[in-house]
Amino acid sequence: MINLIPGVTTTSSALNAERIRMEVVSQNIANANSSRGPDGKPYQRQVVNFESVLANQMGDFADTAPTMVRVTGITSDKRPPRLVYAPDHPDADPNTKMVSLPDISVHSEMADLISSSRAFEANLAVVKNARSMALQTLSIGRR
Secondary structure (H helix, E strand, O other): OOOOOOOHHHHHHHHHHHHHHHHHHHHHHHOOOOOOOOOOOOOOOEEEEEEEEEOOOOOOOOOOOOEEEEEEEEEEOOOOOEEEEOOOOOOOOOOOOEEEEOOOOHHHHHHHHHHHHHHHHHHHHHHHHHHHHHHHHHHHOOO
16 A cells, blocks of 8 residues: 555654653643542552554565554552641541642643643644645646
């Protein structure tokens, strides 16, 4: 099959990976003050892991094969929860009056979200430019 818009498969995989990253960062921000999750423990910050994969590793044209971006997993951050003095909180320890909250910095999560958003916008611009070039190429044959 002839690929009229080369690079779009790579860019679409990067768009999907950045979308997943933005969703995970959004969940981290939303749960920054969650003292109890479904397991009864404080929410653990999630981190997205990426890897690049060569599409046709064994093909004759391995040097020209598109490189894909893939999410290899979403892992929990291993940082311990931060303790906050809150005597009136329902989840506070009765002896110490401390509540365990996730160690999530909303500021760093917002910076990560902005970075992911910028990468998404850049990949989207690549798709738009590739489409524009393909349309111009097709218009050459009409003249």
